[in-house]
Amino acid sequence: xxxxxxxxxxxxxxxxxxxxxxxxxxxxxxxxxxxxxxxxxxxxxxxxxxxxxxxxxxxxxxxxxxxxxxxxxxxxxxxxxxxxxxxxxxxxxxxxxxxxxxxxxxxxxxxxxxxxxxxxxxxxxxxxxxxxxxxxxxxxxxxxxxxxxxxxxxxxxxxxxxxxxxxxxxxxxxxxxxxxxxxxxxxxxxxxxxxxxxxxxxx
Numbered sequence: 001x002x003x004x005x006x007x008x009x010x011x012x013x014x015x016x017x018x019x020x021x022x023x024x025x026x027x028x029x030x031x032x033x034x035x036x037x038x039x040x041x042x043x044x045x046x047x048x049x050x051x052x053x054x055x056x057x058x059x060x061x062x063x064x065x066x067x068x069x070x071x072x073x074x075x076x077x078x079x080x081x082x083x084x085x086x087x088x089x090x091x092x093x094x095x096x097x098x099x100x101x102x103x104x105x106x107x108x109x110x111x112x113x114x115x116x117x118x119x120x121x122x123x124x125x126x127x128x129x130x131x132x133x134x135x136x137x138x139x140x141x142x143x144x145x146x147x148x149x150x151x152x153x154x155x156x157x158x159x160x161x162x163x164x165x166x167x168x169x170x171x172x173x174x175x176x177x178x179x180x181x182x183x184x185x186x187x188x189x190x191x192x193x194x195x196x197x198x199x200x201x202x203x
Contacts, residue, residue: 005079006137008144010152011072011089013064018086019074020056025129026172031055032091032125035100036069068097071121071153073144075128075137087132090141090177091124092153098122101161119156121149126177133171138181146185150203160187160199 011019023031029052036058037044047054062070075088095102095117101124123145128137142160149155162177163169182199192198 005077006087006140007076007078008073008140008147009076010148011063011070011074012066015074015086016060016063018076019063019089020060022086022089022127022129023056025131026127028127029055031059032070032072032089032127033058035093035098035124037100068094073141073148075141075144077132085129087129088137088141089125089127090138090145091126092121092145092149092155092158093124095120095122095159098124119154121153121155121158123158123160123177123182125175126181127175128171130171138178139184142177142181142185142187146201146203156203158187158201158203161192161196162199164195164197166195 029048033055059070072092073090074086076084077087078084101122126138149158160177160182162179162182163174164179187199187201189197190200
């Protein structure tokens, strides 16, 4: 899927170098591994501060192996000279791989999330290059997820767990994606507790 200068595609090993540069540019040591880390929050913060290479190794290993933990969509920008830069990443992962997300107190008691989760994919993390923020990249990434999810990933339902702050926040605090990006792509609110609504789109 594409806009005049922005193209989205399912992430693959060929995007490894671009993704590495994106995480570096965004000063993001997590490498999209929070949902797969079994330790405490303090242990997670320690790993990000002191051993980010462990996160990077796990992420790029999963990407190389086409593992579920690194499934997602990338956004690539092309400038007037034809130079391409990977400027966005959106995690699109089977719900079964994201148990940590669904077990959080905001979501685990919802009847809507009990029972069969076959074919349900979660849009788990969003990262946009600092130089390209507030230019519609997140919205384009979500549109790419909708476009590819059924045929490429086998999804029948997409879900998202964004934050809806009442006060202005830093871009980094909206790491599960901005509300507007999902609303613009046909997601509907189906539950959750403020400020953490649960959104869904049936494909």
